[in-house]
Amino acid sequence: MKQGRYPSALLLACLLAGSVQAQQEAPVVVSGTVPDEATRATLLERLRSLYGPARVVDQLAVGPVTAPAGWNAHVVGLINSNLKLVSRGQLAIDGSKVSLRGEVASEGQRQQVAGNIAASLNPGYTVNNGLRVTASRQAVLDAALADRIIEFETGSATLTESGTRILDQMHAAMQKLQGVKVAVIGHTDNAGSRTRNLVLSQARAESVKRYLVAKGVPAESVAVSGEGPDRPVADNRHPEGRARNRRIEFKVVQ
Incomplete structure (x- = not known):
């Protein structure tokens, strides 16, 4: 938004965190024009207190704009912890017009943020609530895997045909998660030595990564590890349990 576009109004734009997982690192850019230095200082102090000084990028200017009565208090009231629920927002x-857009994780969060905005303003303000609910990134991966087991040839890290079919679907899901880092974690049952199973689980995780990277997933977005038999999800005393424990786990880490 260009400064000077609204010569008789006040404009403040605040870019919120770039992704839910990057809340601790994404820059928060505040720009526009405010009527005096005291207002500017108050807004920056509030934002820095909420997001941390290192994350706030100050592009505010002081200029001849007209603010509604009590504007400072109303805006400071809007800048609170509820904003941290919003990503990509x-x-x-603009004067008495407030617009908020971005993503929240649930309908409950959307209503919480919207309700807070309404409570922070008097009836003279108009609010455009453009928040939308998005599925969590982990839920996207979980839905694609659907509790299925990615299979390998017995005792090796060679994917079976059924394993590659599932990975084709995981690839499609990961393509929806641009900029998100995913951990691929290999697990085994407890048959054989723990040392051998740790090596095998690592090799299988790396095999999965190679397949996904060959399909176009950026290599830097996939971390791999092998946990061998250390995290079973079923009873190793039964064949069905051992089959469930020989699995690949996908976990959003960033």
């Missing part, structure tokens, strides 16, 4: 305040 923008808060814009």
